[in-house]
Structure formats: structure tokens, C-alpha cells
Amino acid sequence: MNVLMPNTLAEACDLCAKQPDLIPLAGATDLLVHWPLRQAEHDKTYLDLSKLRELRAITWAADSVTLGALTTYWDVLQDPRVKSDFPLLIESARQVGAIQIQSRGTWAGNIANGSPAADGVPVLMAYDASVALISKSGPRIVPLHEYYTGYRKSVRRSDELISAITIPLRTYDFSVFHKVGARRAQAITKIGLAMTRQSATPATWRVVANSVAATVKRCPAIESLLHAGSAIRKPEDFSAAIAADVTPIDDIRSTADYRRTVMARLLYHSLKGVNPAIS
């Protein structure tokens, strides 16, 4: 395998511009699964960003917080302010793999890898995070919920790198994260849910689901239902909105039926009493 290790972000962008098939590494925890078996992966060229120490920091500004492209789950778990302002990040970080993965794996890597089962992405999306991309031709910002274009496909061009993730500072009066895996730890999500409610008037809901579509997915139909204050008396009352928002499949880990049913039940039991229309 070939590994390029740039010393600066500018150097990294140069390399990306020259070699469009480079695979950026920010932790490499996805790459090393079954490494010996995936001989074809050995022939690729990797851009290891680990020398770009400045990309590791968590930076707090007046109206936002920025995670660098190399910020790990562990870094977030250690930050006391994240715990108070963005508790869902803590909850999801704790459920990614085990400590070994949490200490190497990065939020930006989780976004870039593009798995619909990614556990870091739903909570970021529920907090309206945006992705900073950089290339030789300059930076641009993309809202995370517009980042994915299909299964493991995104708006990121091959000459671009994710440089940071920015989350606006807002006041939330409700937030919840659910990860349903096949066991209590070390599991890949069968269905996941992140929800937030901003305490502004009127309240703004964000509902994000993972492992129920080709990408991690914002759920506009469910959000409308909540904004409209429609009366909901049982889990099945979410069924139509779920059908509009997500397209779960039968696969090696679960079934489409299970995913739809559990999503409805999680929504109902999480929101019962929280949203006055739901009882």
C-alpha cells in the first residue's frame, strides 16, 4: 500500500488536486476491518492526515463550536462543554465500537465514510451541523443534511477534503438519541434515531434516522407532523410519515418491517408527554 503523509493542509490539498483517486484517512478504523482479506485495498494510495495536528482541536466561538477533521469521539467525550451543550454527541460517541475505536475514530471520518449506519452523523445532523470542505480552489460550506447524494455518495469532489464540522450554539429543551443494535455494545445500528427541539417560539424539531435509507436521513414528514401538532395516540400514527421519509430494506442485520415498526415505537415512546399532542 502507498501512504502519503502531508505536513500541512495546503500540501494535502495539493496532493488531492494531483491525484484524484487518493483516499483520505482520518483514523482508518473503517479501512482496517478485514484488511488481510481485502487485497484490492492494498493497491490503493492513501492520504493519511494524522500529521495535521491543528485539525484535531475542538474550537468554541460565540455562536458555534467547530470539530476539526481529526477530532475523535474520545476528544468529544473528554470535553465538559460538549456534555452540557450537545449531550447527544456524548451519547452517540459512547456507543461507537469500544474505547479503542472511540480513541482513533473521527467525526469527519464517520461523515466521509458515508455509511447509512454511521452513529456520529445523525446527532450532528439533529444539531444542524455543516461540513467545511477545502480544496486548492478554496473552501465551501455544505449543510450536513445536504451532504449526501446517495448510498456512500456525497457532494465532496475528489479534490476536496473535509476540514471541519461546525455546529451552531442553540438552546434545546428536548433531545434524544436511540441506537438499536443486535446487542448492547459493539453493534452496528439496525435502526437509529436522533431528535432535538429548539426552545425558540415556535419550537423547531429535527428528526434524523440512520440505517433506514441509503444515507443517514433527515425526516421532513415527521418533523412537519410535530410542527403541526397533529394528535398522535399510538405508534402506528407515525406510519404514514415514516413511509414518506425512509426506505428501509431487508438485509443481513434486520428486516424492513422490523425497522419501520421499531422506528414508530421509538418515536411514540420518546415523544409521549414531551409533545403535548402525543399521548
Place this chain on the structure above:
Amino acid sequence: MRVLFRNCFSIRIKPLPMQRLEGLSKLSGAERYLDDEPLEGSLKGCLWGMTVRSPISRGTIKRIVYGAGFDWSTFVVVEPADIPGPNETYLIENDQPVLAPGYVRHMHEAVALIAHEDRNLLRRAVSSVRVEVEAEPPVLDFRVAPHADQIQRGSDNLIKKLQIKKGDVHAAFANAFKIVEGEYETGAQEHVYIENNAMSAWIENGANGDVVVVRGSMQCPYYVLNALKHALKRDETRVRVIQAPTGGGFGGKEDYPSTIALHAALLAMKARRPVKIIYDRSEDMAATTKRHPSLVRHKTAVDKNGKLLAQQIEVILDGGAYVTLSPVVLSRGIIHAAGPYTCENVLIEGKAVLTNSVPYGAFRGFGAPQTIFACERHMDRIARALGLDPIEVRRINLLKDGQTTSTQQTISGGTDRHALLNETLRVSEYDKHKHESEAFNKTHPYLRRGIGIATVLHGAGFTGNGEVYLNSKVDVGANPDGKIEVLAASTEMGQGTNTVFTKIAADAAGYDTADVLVCVPDTFRVPNSGPTVASRTVMVVGKLVERAIDDLAVQLGQNGKPLRGPSLKKAITAWHAKNPGKELKGRATYTPPPNVKFDDKHYVGDAYATFAWGACVAHVEVDLRTAAVRVLDFTAMQDIGKVINPVLAKGQVQGGVVQAIGWALTEEFKFKDGGMLNNTLTNYIIPTSDDVPPIRVVFHENPYPFGGGGAKGVGELPMDGPAPAILNAVAHATGADARAIPLTPEHLLPLL
């Protein structure tokens, strides 16, 4: 003892019965498994070996195309023509080929072998090989009768059929108060030993010509030896089998190592260089043996109190593509099918059928967990059908000494199974948990709690006359320094054989444990003490260790009076002083306990010399949102005779419970065209420590006079009870009448 963890902290551990001999080297990572062995010494110049496998479940091989872009002259390739003897893996029937002889019977069956010194190049080369197979209709569901074009054995694909008959079930059904019927299913299970299958082979010079030496991870060195002798056409002076440190077996390294040992030996013989074959996890999961899937049907006549009047039981096992061990798994399965209960009319019919999947093989419990699952779920369903307490239905039927099992074996030994059950209920706080759960369920919006029980038995040692046929032998060597060395083929694979043999030998000889050695199993050094299976090591082989020491002690004593302790040690050193360079050994050969008789034609009599007994309680919580089942608390009570090492015995029980929780709830095989689809630890879900509840382990000690140190078997019993206890608890919690495992959330959801 004081253990220092670098400079972090230190803890004090109070003195334990006896520390695991190889515990520290395993804990610290110093132990070298075969994959860790450097390529030096016997492995100098070693090649890596890999296997070309069948892409489909059944068919005729048309040709093998070795991929373009490789210089095949630099590879060593073995095909069936390279096998010196019969292309057969020696076992009960020799129907399993070493390499597919022109046809394949299951996906991932070994077709050819390739070796090279560059492991990555080898991986690419092997994946370039295309095996062209003309497909024939495979049998992929053992529950369905095969079509004519699916017949591959006899006229009906039956591997084995067995029957147990006692009394007259039909007359009892005619007069029954009630008849309760049920159908129960269990799935395949992967062993997930921590160390994958691993084997090395090389050629040495010997007195009678060259010697093929095989060293690797295994449970049964003499099974491997017999397989090598048969297919390589060599006698035991020209093949030698040595066990390497073995990271778990659970039955998965009972018969499969014979196959991989032959593969390594064939490559080493052709290359004239050492060869190592190390399976990666995906290959191990896809290509090696699993627990037999089962379908069990019960039809039971009861009186109004729940007393069993007749048990009619049908057991069907999926045997997989070859006979391997299925006949004996079926045998143990049907003998345990009626549970630890007394019933005067029993008819049990069992069959193992051929399918085109990986051959199902030995796995902890060997057929008994499958039939006990059905029996114990059925007992709860009988209670429910009669409106009775499931505990009472068990109490009224539990065997008492003097009563007989389904094979008409009279139970004796003095264990009070009613007292065992009562103690289990007390330790588990059964009543408290039951009432608290029922109150909890009335108020919680989506969690439901429940409690379930199972009472079980497990026959230790080989079934019927199996131990007599094995004719196991143990030697004890007396060394010039006065130390004694246990020479047996029974393997240490993480369960504590070395530690327990050391203790048994030291107690028998009156020695300090530091003066006892246990020889690494090596067929040039140790006699055949039988396979390390069937919960037989401590009970059967441990007794032989004691008797071999007695033999030594009597040889050195005067007028048949045995020597012990320092006088034995002194006599050994004195003997060696008089006989320099000679070997002094005590020997023992198996003899069955008195009055143990079994008619293996009619399945009547003493199926086992003795049984271990157990009862367990599971307290569970079901999340109605996700249908996930969590075990909150577990109690396992067992009578395993005398406990030799409480720490190791407790470890066996805890490990068995965890393995059974996985089997009951999460470990589901996904198949595609007969091959395992989820052959990774990401998608084959075993429990993590977070899924394991506190496990209350209690031993009821009742020494068994014919077992080593008074012990009965402990290895398998813990696997028998948890699955039905957990499903019984789920039924109590939710009312869901689940009768198949694994009970994954996807399967439970529609039942809620």
C-alpha cells in the same frame, strides 16, 4: 499473591485453591499460539497454506482454473491425486473426503490446497482460482423430505435413525386427562473459540523413515493421528501429532483438526518444507463445523396435576453434508430428550438427515441442549395448558433415586433433585423477582419483566459402551528427580485440564503440586486417553490418573502396599539410582464402574455411568419498543460430584451460561444458497460483557466414587438449561409463546 499492573496500581488477591498453571502467560500475552510462532526451528523456511473452496452447495467439478497473472511454478499445489492413501477423513464412517473428489457436497468444501511463502501473494493467488462446478439440486432445509434428485445417501438421505422405547405410549394417550403437543426448533451455532483453527506440519527423520509431524490447535490428538495414518498410509511410527497451545475448542476442534492437519501434512509432504495453515475468522466461520440445527416434536399425556403419563418425542437433526459425528450427537440428543423426569411410557424417535451444508459437528452439549430446550419449554407449556405453576409440574415429575430414565436406567447416587430445585429457587430469589416483575409490568409503559426456570441433567463421559470401546489409557512417568509426570492425550484448551490433573495427581500421590508435571500431548510420548470431549476429562481420565499413580505406588511399595508422599518420592529416586537411564511408569486402562450395562442395539440400560444434575433460573426484561430481550440475573445450580477447583468450575458454568445466552437470543445463522452469509463477528452476534447478567453459580457437592477426585463432568451441563429458562421467562414477561431459537428481536416482535 500480589499482582502488579505496571506502575498503575496493585491489588491483593486472597490465596485461591490453585492458580491456573498457564494463567499468567495467557493473561500477559506471553503464551504463543501457532499463529504467533516465529518461523524458526522446526518452522524454518515455512510456507503458508491456504484452501481453494467450493463456490456452490452441490455439484460435479468440471475443472479447476488457476488464475492468470501468477507464476504457478513458485506455488505448491495439492489436489486429490496427491493423497497417498484413501481420500477419506477417518471417523465413524469415512464418507468425508480430504479434498473434494470430483464432486462437492457443501459450499466452502475444500477442493485444492496451495502454499507459498508470501502470505499476501498467496491470498491473491487463491482468490484467482475458479472452481467450475456443474450444479445439482442441493438439500437446504432438513425439515422437508427430499425429492428424488436430491437423494445423496441411501434411499432417503438418512444419516442415522434411533429409537428409545419404554412402556406403551399409545395406551397412555388413550386414557390421558390431557394431551399437550408442541414443536420446537433450534438453530446452528458457531463455536467462536478465540483462536481460529491453526495447524503446522513438517517432515523429520525417524527410525523407520521420514516422519510427518503435525502440530496445532486441537482437542483430540489421537483422532488427528488416526486420520493421518489412514489417508497418508503410514503407521504411528511415521506420523506424530503434537498439540500446540489451544485457544478454545467447545467441540469445534474435536473432528475438524483432522481435516486441516491432513491439509497441512499434504502440502508439507509435497513441498518438503514446513507449512502453516491459519484460518482467518471468516474462513473458519464459513467452512468448519457448527452445532446441529434441530426440530423436536413433543406429544405428552398428563394427569390433572401435571404428572407425565406418556412422552412421545420426535427428534430431527440437520447433519450437514457428511456423516462425521452426527450419529453420536443424535444418540446423546435422544437420551436427554425426556429430561430429568420419570415417566413410565416413553417413545423417542430420532433421525439425523443429510443436507448440503457444512457438516454439523460437536458443540458443547452434543445434541443434549437441543432436546433439553424442547423438553423444558414443553414443561412450561404443559403447566400453562393445565393452569399450574411450572415449578410444581417439575416437582411432581423430577426423578428420584430408584426411578428409571427413558432407557430404563435406574437412577442412584443420592442426589436429592427436589432439594436442588428448592435451593435454586432460594438462591435466585425466585419468588421476590416473580412478584416484583408482575408489579413492575403493571406500571411500566414499555418494559416487561419475567422469570423462568429449567431443570436439567447431563450424562458425563461417552454414551453407552463408548468408554469401554475407547479403552483409554493414562501413564504416569516417575522422573529421576522424584517428580511425577502425567502422560495423557487429554488437552488443555482453556478449560483447565493441566491445573486439575496436577491437583488430582498431587492428591493421589501425596505430593506437592510443584512436584507434578503434565506432559504436552504428543503421540510419541503419551498414550491414548481418549478425546477431550463429552465432559469426560476430569471424571474419566482424572480417575485413570489416580489409578496410574496407584499402580506406580504399588510397584514401588512392598507386598502390594502403596507408597505415598515423601516415601514414594524417595523410592522413585532410589529406583532410578539402581536403574540408570531406564523408564519408570505407572499405568492405568479404563474399566467401567460395576453394574453399568447398556444394550446399544435396543437403547436399554445405563446410558451413562452417571449424570450431573442442574437447575437454573433466568430473570429477563423485554423492551416492547424493540423486542430486545435482556437477561437481568441468572442462577445456575449444579451437582457435578466433588468440585476439584471451584474457580475453574465456576468459570465453566459462567462461560456455558454466556454461550447459551448467545445461542438463545442473538447467534443467528444467515444462509445464502447453503453458505454462511454472516461469517464475521460483526454480523454473527455473540454476547458482549454488557449483555451478560450477574450469574449466581452454586455447586451442590456429592462426590461420585468412580470419578477423578470424586468429580462428575462439568463442561457441558451449563449449556443445557439457560436457553429454555430464558424463553420461559420471556413467556412469563410477555405471554409470547416462542418455541424457536435464536429468539432475535426480529423473531419476537411479531409474537408480542
